[in-house]
Amino acid sequence: MSSLKSHLTLILALTSILFSIFIFRIFSEILYKYKQTIIDNYSIVIVSTNKLTPPDINNLGELKQININSELKKLKQKYKNIDFSNIKLPYFYKLKLNTLPSPRELNNIKEELLNKPFIKKIMTKSSSQTKIYNLLMLLEIISKIFMFLTTILGFLLIIKQLEVWKLLHNERMYIMELFGAPFWFRGAALFKIAFIDALIALILTSILIIITINSFIFEKIITDLGIDFHIDILKEILLLFVISFLISFISSIIVVIGRK
Amino acid sequence: MGKLVIANNLTLTYENTPIIKSANFTINSGDFVFLTGISGSGKTTIIKSLYGELKPHSGSLRVGEFDLFNIKKSHLSLLRQHLGIVFQDFKLIPEWNILKNVMLPLLIAGINKKEAENLAIKYLNKVKLSHKADKFPAELSGGEQQRAAIARATIHNPVMILADEPISGLDEYSASLVMDLFKKANKLGITIIIASHSIPSAFDIEFRQLHIEKGKVYELS
Numbered sequence: 503m504s505s506l507k508s509h510l511t512l513i514l515a516l517t518s519i520l521f522s523i524f525i526f527r528i529f530s531e532i533l534y535k536y537k538q539t540i541i542d543n544y545s546i547v548i549v550s551t552n553k554l555t556p557p558d559i560n561n562l563g564e565l566k567q568i569n570i571n572s573e574l575k576k577l578k579q580k581y582k583n584i585d586f587s588n589i590k591l592p593y594f595y596k597l598k599l600n601t602l603p604s605p606r607e608l609n610n611i612k613e614e615l616l617n618k619p620f621i622k623k624i625m626t627k628s629s630s631q632t633k634i635y636n637l638l639m640l641l642e643i644i645s646k647i648f649m650f651l652t653t654i655l656g657f658l659l660i661i662k663q664l665e666v667w668k669l670l671h672n673e674r675m676y677i678m679e680l681f682g683a684p685f686w687f688r689g690a691a692l693f694k695i696a697f698i699d700a701l702i703a704l705i706l707t708s709i710l711i712i713i714t715i716n717s718f719i720f721e722k723i724i725t726d727l728g729i730d731f732h733i734d735i736l737k738e739i740l741l742l743f744v745i746s747f748l749i750s751f752i753s754s755i756i757v758v759i760g761r762k
Numbered sequence: 763m764g765k766l767v768i769a770n771n772l773t774l775t776y777e778n779t780p781i782i783k784s785a786n787f788t789i790n791s792g793d794f795v796f797l798t799g800i801s802g803s804g805k806t807t808i809i810k811s812l813y814g815e816l817k818p819h820s821g822s823l824r825v826g827e828f829d830l831f832n833i834k835k836s837h838l839s840l841l842r843q844h845l846g847i848v849f850q851d852f853k854l855i856p857e858w859n860i861l862k863n864v865m866l867p868l869l870i871a872g873i874n875k876k877e878a879e880n881l882a883i884k885y886l887n888k889v890k891l892s893h894k895a896d897k898f899p900a901e902l903s904g905g906e907q908q909r910a911a912i913a914r915a916t917i918h919n920p921v922m923i924l925a926d927e928p929i930s931g932l933d934e935y936s937a938s939l940v941m942d943l944f945k946k947a948n949k950l951g952i953t954i955i956i957a958s959h960s961i962p963s964a965f966d967i968e969f970r971q972l973h974i975e976k977g978k979v980y981e982l983s
Contacts, residue, residue, distance in 0.1 A: 673855070673856065674855045674856075674857065674858075677853050677854075677855050677866075678855075678866070678870070679842075680813065680815075680842060680847055680853065681842055681843070681847070681866055681867050681870055682838075682839040682840065682841070682842030682843035682844075682845075682867075682870060683839070683866075683870045684839055684870075687869075687870055
């Protein structure tokens with residue numbers, strides 16, 4: 503019973519760490535994709551007296567000139583008494599940023615651009631962008647806190663487990679040491695437990711991952727966000743496999759080295 | 763016969779208190795040595811220093827080719843693989859059965875499991891415990907556990923057996939059986955060093971006695 507309990511502690515700790523890492527990674531990926539979607543649909547309109555090149559706007563993003571011919575045509579038809587050929591019209595540009603800016607960054611960009619004498623006006627969708635940006639940041643912070651707390655909890659459980667292991671395996675390892683057993687021999691039983699527990703934790707986490715990504719809620723979130731999202735399950739499990747085995751083997755090595 | 767143990771001006775301390783002071787002694791290959799003295803005189807301290815559990819404070823201590831003052835961890839493992847150690851409290855692995863406990867030095871030496879098992883059965887037979895091969899240490903009496911410990915200490919044909927109070931707490935019959943096993947091992951050429959407060963009566967083979975008194979080691983003839 504106590505042996506089962508000691509297995510469960512490590513399996514539970516590892517599963518919670520692995521699953522929180524997966525959730526964090528998935529969440530980060532969703533946020534990244536969503537940010538990209540916003541960036542794609544988001545742009546700043548710049549009105550300038552001169553023709554602009556990327557260095558003129560400090561290479562802040564992709565610059566596209568807006569074709570105003572059709573608008574000009576409409577104006578010419580509407581105001582027939584005005585001679586448009588004598589009016590020097592400004593150049594209109596669409597600036598597509600490389601990254602989604604925070605409201606403060608956006609203000610800085612605007613100030614920076616308006617300081618240039620040839621830039622006359624900047625137009626942004628600041629109010630809706632601010633809300634979306636703040637919401638995304640909030641979600642990102644929540645996911646980080648979730649991962650941090652779960653990982654801390656997991657590691658606390660592993661530390662507790664190390665203490666249990668020390669008590670359980672100390673005598674056997676000491677006797678083996680008295681007979682000249684090398685490091686790998688003394689730790690063999692622990693390494694075996696670590697391997698089995700890491701494997702079980704990985705299987706459990708994989709089941710949780712499959713349930714999560716196939717759940718109705720998860721699919722609905724992805725559809726509602728309108729993002730092109732694809733998870734490489736094999737890559738994720740492979741990464742968790744490495745993490746799981748590293749944590750459990752490092753834990754068992756600590757016990758073997760730390761034997762007094 | 764070659765010198766197996768050489769101690770020169772050896773001082774051993776326990777928690778900064780000198781237990782053995784400037785001891786000089788040698789033990790030859792094939793010797794049967796009793797290390798005697800009253801309780802707390804330093805018998806266990808010398809035994810521990812011989813298998814590298816306790817580092818000499820000063821002087822020198824050599825066991826075979828190994829200088830125990832400056833021994834590396836890997837060399838210590840190597841030295842211990844050539845020793846057989848018997849403890850007063852047996853030090854059998856509680857979660858292993860007797861057969862596996864006896865197999866331990868062979869498994870450490872990398873001998874395959876089947877071969878180790880066959881040899882362990884042979885040695886358990888020698889110590890009259892083959893019928894208890896699958897029992898766990900807690901299921902055996904003190905005398906039986908000590909016989910199993912001796913089987914474990916001799917199975918890998920060590921150059922020297924170090925025994926710390928091996929018959930203390932055993933009944934007369936078990937004590938006599940255990941001493942007979944040591945005698946048989948010595949007849950095969952294994953050096954035996956036994957820490958004991960006294961020498962068993964009617965001990966019928968040639969032996970040496972190193973007596974410890976007030977931290978000094980004297981050879982008694």
